[in-house]
Amino acid sequence: MxxxxxxxxxxxxxxxxxxxxxxxxxxxxxxxxxxxxxxxxxxxxxxxxxxxxxxxxxxxxxxxxxxxxxxxxxxxxxxxxxxxxxxxxxxxxxxxxxxxxxxxxxxxxxxxxxxxxxxxxxxxxxxxxxxxxELKHQFSLRNIIGKSKVMQEIYQLIEIVAPSRSTVLIQGESGTGKELIAEAIHHLSDQKDKPLIKVSCGALPETLLESELFGHERGAFTNAIKMKKGRFELAHQSTIFLDEVDDMSPVVQMRLLRVLQEREFERVGGTQTIKVNLRIIAASKANLLTLVNEGNFREDLYYRLNVVPIMLPPLHARKRDIPLLVNHFLNNYNTQLHKNVEISTEALQRMMYYNWPGNIRELENLIERLVTVSVKDKITEQDLPEYLRIKKKWSSNKIKMVVQEVEKEHILKILEQAYWKKKETAEILGITPKSLWEKMKKYNIE
Structure with missing residues (x-):
């Protein structure tokens, strides 16, 4: 001690x-x-x-x-x-x-x-x-909503990997719930009684991020009037969650690689080597393998992070979970605001049609806004924003072309997220491998 x-x-x-x-x-x-x-x-x-x-x-x-x-x-x-x-x-x-x-x-x-x-x-x-x-978040699987097949598989993987000390890489678009996954893994681990140390790597410039992660010695730079422990040091014997690692500079990537390999580092401006025993959970909104192929992310760091990969699908790829999520957020904000607001079937249907580019975060923000401003007991279709209610009058041929174009783009996106593994792609899309093969042939996807 x-x-x-x-x-x-x-x-x-x-x-x-x-x-x-x-x-x-x-x-x-x-x-x-x-x-x-x-x-x-x-x-x-x-x-x-x-x-x-x-x-x-x-x-x-x-x-x-x-x-x-x-x-x-x-x-x-x-x-x-x-x-x-x-x-x-x-x-x-x-x-x-x-x-x-x-x-x-x-x-x-x-x-x-x-x-x-x-x-x-x-x-x-x-x-x-x-x-x-930590009481603001009850770190458990109850916070992760979804009964779709892909989410059930993610639940199983979380329960398997949580007790280990393996490095986890969570990838998914912004708003898909990467932080909730990290919290669930930590909550189910042996380190659950210790704090989960979180760092948003995309929110800080390189010099500040380096100091935040590794700490600094007094006088290391202007205004460094006192020695400061970094987040890695604070996460000793616990878990650190590195969000948006795709935004890390090459310098910070190189220093992170050493922590992963040797479990040691020096503070900024320091010479004393500090040893740490910790678990690293990283998250990326971009496909790191694509960044590696483009030369924008270190290949050796990618493989060190990608020990246990978890790929979170976008919300439009798990539409059957939308009613569950809507109900969950309604319950949360009804409790917070002392209301009892429901949602009509028609309003829920409009939400099912929408593509949700902002994913779960966009859906939650909308439900919070609707419950907050509602003076009625039920949210109807007319209460929804115009972009959810709009019904464009297009010809059947144009609709078909647009649907096909969107479908092709969606298949390509899911293929990339699943690293072109056909079976996983088909499961995320909710179709059979044979149907996926037919669609790839139809759209000349190779």
Whole structure:
């Protein structure tokens, strides 16, 4: 187990030595500082679980140092050491953010008891923050809606792969539910009691993403005033979910490959090699094999990520799940908004005809909007947006041409997503392999 790190800021050499010996013997990792300035510099260089801080210090006094530490880290536990005549100052320190104070002279056991209580409170606060975040999502298969054959196969694969530590690659269009799949895998794994660390790789530029993933040392770049642990370090003994890995730059791809191969890395601006034991779940909105063939993604990284592939179909390829999803979202938003809104058969039919380019996310957003603005007990066809209600008057020949064109494009898309495996493509499309072969011949798909 990693030792808890304690910073002692005390200008009395005798007191320093006594405290260091006592805390080392109690299993803590101790750093010493003899004045306020040295204490601040030490705190900026590393993460400390607790600071023992004398009130009267040279260069920067204890109150000023307390304020500076709290500006950098609100959650660090700070215990003030004070002489009998400065108790009022210690009380002032507690108002600023110190956890407690202890009056000199004191027994080591007395100090360690206060420290243990403070560190336990810190642990509970951290766990509470994580639990509050995780309670927003009940990570289980109940969050993944669908009874189509392809979704049933995905459920089975999740249950098989979750207990292992294998790397998983989830691919699918935006809005198909890749994050829900990652959450379900984590929730069903042995690491379910630890947080799932999430990183949206497409939301950050290269330099920020590198710092976010690998952390950085103090002074590594402008405004890096303090050492920061990266997401890989925070995911030690747990799982990290890397969304939109298709947007990673070549530099970050290369560093990720090393983590996958060696389970080690260095922080940005650092030289110390950090070892981690973690599971990686990656997700991509683009077909990574296509990007590899185009020269836009490392082939070796692709094969390291693609240990257990999960391909999520777009919503228009699993139309039979739309009524289930509509019902699920209706129940959710009725509960949230204290309503009891239903949907008419005609409105549901219009939703079944629509192609849903934004997939499940688009459908959910629509249901939320409809329930929110509804003043009736039932959503009808007239309540739907115009693009769902529109009925174009085309000739039968034109309709046939458009349908054939759309069907050809759809078959090509599913073939690409299934890596041109005919059996899987047919299952996703809901047709027999023979029908798929006939359609490929009809549309000259080779």
């Amino acid at each position: 990693e030792k808890q790190k304690i910073l002692i800021v005390e200008d009395d050499d005798l007191m320093q030595g006594m405290l260091k010996d006592s805390l080392n013997n109690s299993g803590y990792e101790v750093t010493l500082a003899s004045d306020g300035l040295e204490g601040l510099r030490n705190f900026q260089k590393s993460d400390y679980d607790l600071v023992l801080l004398d009130i009267k210090l040279p260069k920067i006094n204890g109150i000023k140092l307390l304020q500076k530490i709290k500006e950098i880290s609100q959650e660090t536990i700070i215990i003030i050491m004070t002489a009998y005549g400065t108790v009022e100052t210690a009380v002032q320190a507690m108002k600023i953010g110190a956890y407690d104070y202890i009056t000199k002279p004191f027994l080591s056991d007395e100090l360690i008891l206060i420290m243990q209580k403070g560190l336990e409170l810190q642990k509970l606060k951290r766990e509470n923050i994580l639990l509050r975040k």
